[in-house]
Amino acid sequence: MFDKKILEEVRRLKESYDASVEKTIVKRPERRESFTTGGGIPLKRLYTPLDIEGVDYERDLGVPGSYPYTRGVQPTQYRGRFWTMRQYAGFATAEDSNRRYRMLMEQGTMGLSVAFDLPTQIGYDSDHPMAAGEVGKVGVAIDSLADMEILFNQIPLDKVSTSMTINAPSSVLLAMYIGVAEKQGVSMEQLSGTIQNDILKEYIARGTYIFPPKPSMRLITNIFDFCSRNVPKWNTISISGYHIREAGSTAVQEVAFTLADGIAYVEAAIKAGLDPNVFGKRLSFFFNAHNDFIEEIAKFRAARRLWAKILKDRFDVTDPKALSLRFHTQTGGCTLTAQQPENNIARVTIQALAAVLGGTQSLHTNSMDEALALPTEKSVRIALKTQQIIAHESGVCNTVDPVAGSYAIESLTNEIEDQAMAYISKIDEMGGMMSAIEKGYVQKQIQDAAYDYQLSIEENDRIVVGVNKFTVEEEKGTLQLLKVDESVGTNQAKKLKELRESRDNIAVNNALDKIRETAKDEGANLMPAILDAVRCYTTEGEICGILREEFGEYKENIVL
Amino acid sequence: MSDRKIRVVVAKPGLDGHDRGAKVIARALRDAGMEVIYTGLRQTVDQIVDTAIQEDVDAIGISILSGAHHHYFKAIIEGLAEKDAKDIIVFGGGVIPEADIPSLTEMGAGAIFGPGTPTSTCATWLKEAVAKKREAE
Numbered sequence: 001m002f003d004k005k006i007l008e009e010v011r012r013l014k015e016s017y018d019a020s021v022e023k024t025i026v027k028r029p030e031r032r033e034s035f036t037t038g039g040g041i042p043l044k045r046l047y048t049p050l051d052i053e054g055v056d057y058e059r060d061l062g063v064p065g066s067y068p069y070t071r072g073v074q075p076t077q078y079r080g081r082f083w084t085m086r087q088y089a090g091f092a093t094a095e096d097s098n099r100r101y102r103m104l105m106e107q108g109t110m111g112l113s114v115a116f117d118l119p120t121q122i123g124y125d126s127d128h129p130m131a132a133g134e135v136g137k138v139g140v141a142i143d144s145l146a147d148m149e150i151l152f153n154q155i156p157l158d159k160v161s162t163s164m165t166i167n168a169p170s171s172v173l174l175a176m177y178i179g180v181a182e183k184q185g186v187s188m189e190q191l192s193g194t195i196q197n198d199i200l201k202e203y204i205a206r207g208t209y210i211f212p213p214k215p216s217m218r219l220i221t222n223i224f225d226f227c228s229r230n231v232p233k234w235n236t237i238s239i240s241g242y243h244i245r246e247a248g249s250t251a252v253q254e255v256a257f258t259l260a261d262g263i264a265y266v267e268a269a270i271k272a273g274l275d276p277n278v279f280g281k282r283l284s285f286f287f288n289a290h291n292d293f294i295e296e297i298a299k300f301r302a303a304r305r306l307w308a309k310i311l312k313d314r315f316d317v318t319d320p321k322a323l324s325l326r327f328h329t330q331t332g333g334c335t336l337t338a339q340q341p342e343n344n345i346a347r348v349t350i351q352a353l354a355a356v357l358g359g360t361q362s363l364h365t366n367s368m369d370e371a372l373a374l375p376t377e378k379s380v381r382i383a384l385k386t387q388q389i390i391a392h393e394s395g396v397c398n399t400v401d402p403v404a405g406s407y408a409i410e411s412l413t414n415e416i417e418d419q420a421m422a423y424i425s426k427i428d429e430m431g432g433m434m435s436a437i438e439k440g441y442v443q444k445q446i447q448d449a450a451y452d453y454q455l456s457i458e459e460n461d462r463i464v465v466g467v468n469k470f471t472v473e474e475e476k477g478t479l480q481l482l483k484v485d486e487s488v489g490t491n492q493a494k495k496l497k498e499l500r501e502s503r504d505n506i507a508v509n510n511a512l513d514k515i516r517e518t519a520k521d522e523g524a525n526l527m528p529a530i531l532d533a534v535r536c537y538t539t540e541g542e543i544c545g546i547l548r549e550e551f552g553e554y555k556e557n558i559v560l
Numbered sequence: 561m562s563d564r565k566i567r568v569v570v571a572k573p574g575l576d577g578h579d580r581g582a583k584v585i586a587r588a589l590r591d592a593g594m595e596v597i598y599t600g601l602r603q604t605v606d607q608i609v610d611t612a613i614q615e616d617v618d619a620i621g622i623s624i625l626s627g628a629h630h631h632y633f634k635a636i637i638e639g640l641a642e643k644d645a646k647d648i649i650v651f652g653g654g655v656i657p658e659a660d661i662p663s664l665t666e667m668g669a670g671a672i673f674g675p676g677t678p679t680s681t682c683a684t685w686l687k688e689a690v691a692k693k694r695e696a697e
Contacts (some may be wrong), residue, residue, distance in 0.1 A: 133631025207577015
């Protein structure tokens, strides 16, 4: 990128700097013997053009909106429109969550993001014994289309885009969403949004799986296929590094394992006869943003470039829309501290800014009280305002990719890409992601990183303000926290009983028989049968129950 | 009083899949010289109580981030009492609001360690609690 003569000059300058800096260090030693990023990548004292000597501008950076998308997927990025400010929310009943969504929309949120409770995420109805104590706790309880109708009451589904954090039973919840839209007079073609639908990271990091990998992959490719024909604007998967990072991975591992999952999905879809140039456009990603500002920015840029290269080189993808990695970002839940929770507002600001400088398409900012409970309305509002301040006041959105060309950022972008690629090659050697998960390799890598992180805090090698340094004696319990009432569970059970008595149970049984029959035929698409079942108010637990009988359940491979 | 190694079950009850904390504490307790049995995800109350009794452990550490802590602590503590295993120490951690701790200790939880607690604090507490328990036996 630089003239040879200029580089010679820089080399000379750098050498004289290195010589003179030694004297400075003797007089005034540096804070630590060596510096690294949060993920352990060694950092130089000073980056210069010499560190990006091999960078070819056109090949490695290019312009925004074109291959390899290092500088962003949109030609004008945030000069055209800001990212979607999408706050993840859901708790207690459909009524409670509906109220929260409408509040968020009044406050300027542009897309909904639904958090489901654990029984819903694992395919149990609220009255199942395994659901005891969990109904409505970490998200909203949805048992049937009846609950979904309340959840989206007075929310026009042709106007908002909705992201749903649902994986193992994603086909059922997507069917319910389509069902609500039909009731509103909105057709499938008009719907926009995302279902997470990423089962591999459930086995690795998040734990809300139901079925074994093979039928899970079938459900996922069934959705790809169904949506490409019927719900063309829907993002059919959000391949998620977020949970991998929350489970303790480094930034490099987050990129590597997420893209390796992505490769597995592309391979499965191609095997099912789908065209990567078509379904590739409906793949989206979900990343985390932690505190190490420059490492995070570089991470997003590296992920985008690496994915484009993988699709082009491995899968011969040519469609620019399919080559460009679009992603949602959430700030790092596990970086938030229960100590001095107000400090979390500053952490979230740094993380959100990194996501924006990294070129995210959509962002959720965490609330300050999330190390303690689900967020209150007030703390959610502050989190959303943080995004609005970055968008409207910081000025960073007025030019595209303003950090490009920074010697440190470009050098780190290269480094992260190289290290992530090394992991991907290792996973390839192991026979791909599914077999790497079966061997426990991925889980072990993440756990080791998590343990190292914990030790670095306990040894004061890593400072967390308010936790191992700058601590204060705090007044206990001053923060107002959201509490979900235990009555939510009993009320849901009561509603279910009424539903089962009032619906057309012959239609329900027929629909369940149809699902069983379709499940037995590996080549058939399950979506139409699930959609029919949902329409006659078959519950999620009933549908997943049949699929459990047909597919079996996944058993965790414990690695410590 | 015996010199037997401290044995502890680290348990993830219910549907919560966040096991980072459970796995970190399992390793930390092991590194502190204890014998650790990690249950894995989605354990029912009966499974946890039975494992603890069969493995003849000194303590059960429960990790919960799903907000269902009252439900599970109560059920596990009662389950142990029913099977005449009240001497097994129950402690835990996770996303648990400070204000909920008194009611959990009232139920019989020995200690609750919130986010940001050093693993060494937990190990030290457990060693002392087990020593006290064994002295009483």
